[in-house]
Amino acid sequence: MAEEQKEPAAENERDIRVVMLGPRGVGKTSLLATMYATFKGSEAARRGFSIEPLDDDQYKILKEKHEDLRRLEEVPEFCPADNMLEASQFPSPYDFAMRFKDNEDQERELRFIDTPGEYTEDLRPDMFDLLADAGVVINVIDASVMMEMPDLSDRYNGHSDVHRLLIKAFSMKPEMNRLVLFVLTKCETYLKAGRTQEMRDTFDRLHRQAIQVIETNEHLVGRTIAVETTGCLSFSRYYQRDDGEWCFSFTKTGMKFLPRAVDVPLFYAGRFALAELRRGRFILHRWWREIFGWDKELRTVCEEETENGAGEYVLMRMGNASLLD
Numbered sequence: 001m002a003e004e005q006k007e008p009a010a011e012n013e014r015d016i017r018v019v020m021l022g023p024r025g026v027g028k029t030s031l032l033a034t035m036y037a038t039f040k041g042s043e044a045a046r047r048g049f050s051i052e053p054l055d056d057d058q059y060k061i062l063k064e065k066h067e068d069l070r071r072l073e074e075v076p077e078f079c080p081a082d083n084m085l086e087a088s089q090f091p092s093p094y095d096f097a098m099r100f101k102d103n104e105d106q107e108r109e110l111r112f113i114d115t116p117g118e119y120t121e122d123l124r125p126d127m128f129d130l131l132a133d134a135g136v137v138i139n140v141i142d143a144s145v146m147m148e149m150p151d152l153s154d155r156y157n158g159h160s161d162v163h164r165l166l167i168k169a170f171s172m173k174p175e176m177n178r179l180v181l182f183v184l185t186k187c188e189t190y191l192k193a194g195r196t197q198e199m200r201d202t203f204d205r206l207h208r209q210a211i212q213v214i215e216t217n218e219h220l221v222g223r224t225i226a227v228e229t230t231g232c233l234s235f236s237r238y239y240q241r242d243d244g245e246w247c248f249s250f251t252k253t254g255m256k257f258l259p260r261a262v263d264v265p266l267f268y269a270g271r272f273a274l275a276e277l278r279r280g281r282f283i284l285h286r287w288w289r290e291i292f293g294w295d296k297e298l299r300t301v302c303e304e305e306t307e308n309g310a311g312e313y314v315l316m317r318m319g320n321a322s323l324l325d
């Protein structure tokens with residue numbers, strides 16, 4: 001695979017950019033892949049949102065990732081670090097969009113840009129630029145590392161790097177409204193054991209500086225969401241490999257591969273996009289919407305899926321809540 005950098009497709013002024021943020025192996029691409037697959041067949045997709053990759057190659061990557069995750073159902077023990085090398089060989093941003101299909105004129109897209117973990121780990125200038133223009137940021141955090149080895153969490157989850165990136169990138173466009181979603185992956189074990197509160201508290205302690213960025217800025221709203229991208233694995237043990245890296249291994253639980261709550265971040269992004277559009281600069285658009293109420297159904301779906309539907313998976317709410325309504 002060529003290591004060349006591919007530019008994301010041109011974005012239109014009314015698109016909202018969604019950037020995936022987090023070091024190698026935390027589960028960014030897995031989240032995108034399961035989010036896409038789950039959403040595509042959902043009731044919501046039939047009721048007003050569509051989501052489609054803008055590029056065949058990227059579609060293939062998402063599909064393969066989803067297949068890889070599904071195959072984990074069959075292995076007795078598995079260590080995510082073993083196939084991380086493969087993941088980080090794709091430096092190109094993924095490019096797929098969620099678009100509202102009700103009305104041609106009012107069409108708006110959520111553009112997802114996946115980033116390789118190195119962008120976060122090395123505080124790459126590209127990452128600051130991508131984030132500065134992001135309406136939505138999805139910061140993925142590996143909950144197993146956080147819970148089992150909190151002392152190593154900064155190294156593998158990049159708590160301080162994320163804080164540095166957010167504070168600087170957001171100050172580049174301070175007036176821009178943004179939604180920041182902290183998404184905890186690899187947390188099946190803790191959800192099933194009823195350790196949600198402990199997970200929440202640990203996250204709050206380790207990621208405090210980044211959380212504070214959201215809490216102290218009226219242009220920002222944030223949520224912490226736990227997702228199960230496989231639903232069929234359980235944390236089993238950690239050990240140090242010959243190269244000094246720590247490996248967290250998972251075993252299958254006997255449950256079926258069944259991602260849960262993976263589309264909650266997508267509905268939050270949709271809800272934020274609709275709210276932004278309603279606040280829009282285009283007075284004519286606002287008038288059009290008020291007369292015809294075309295976005296009412298979409299709003300209802302997004303609100304339901306992020307409030308009642310999301311239930312126990314939403315662990316924290318922070319920042320300026322009015323940005324979502």
Ligand SMILES: Nc1nc2c(ncn2[C@@H]2O[C@H](COP(=O)(O)OP(=O)(O)OP(=O)(O)O)[C@@H](O)[C@H]2O)c(=O)[nH]1
Binds near residue numbers: 087227
């Ligand atoms: N147990 C468990 N494993 C997961 C979960 N999500 C992802 N993984 C595994 O974690 C590994 C890394 O996931 P990726 O999605 O490739 O991570 P990434 O953040 O995109 O990594 P880079 O592209 O290298 O930055 C993969 O082997 C996945 O199978 C999860 O929810 N539970």
Ligand SMILES: [Mg+2]
Binds near residue numbers: 028029087114116117
């Ligand atoms: Mg990836």
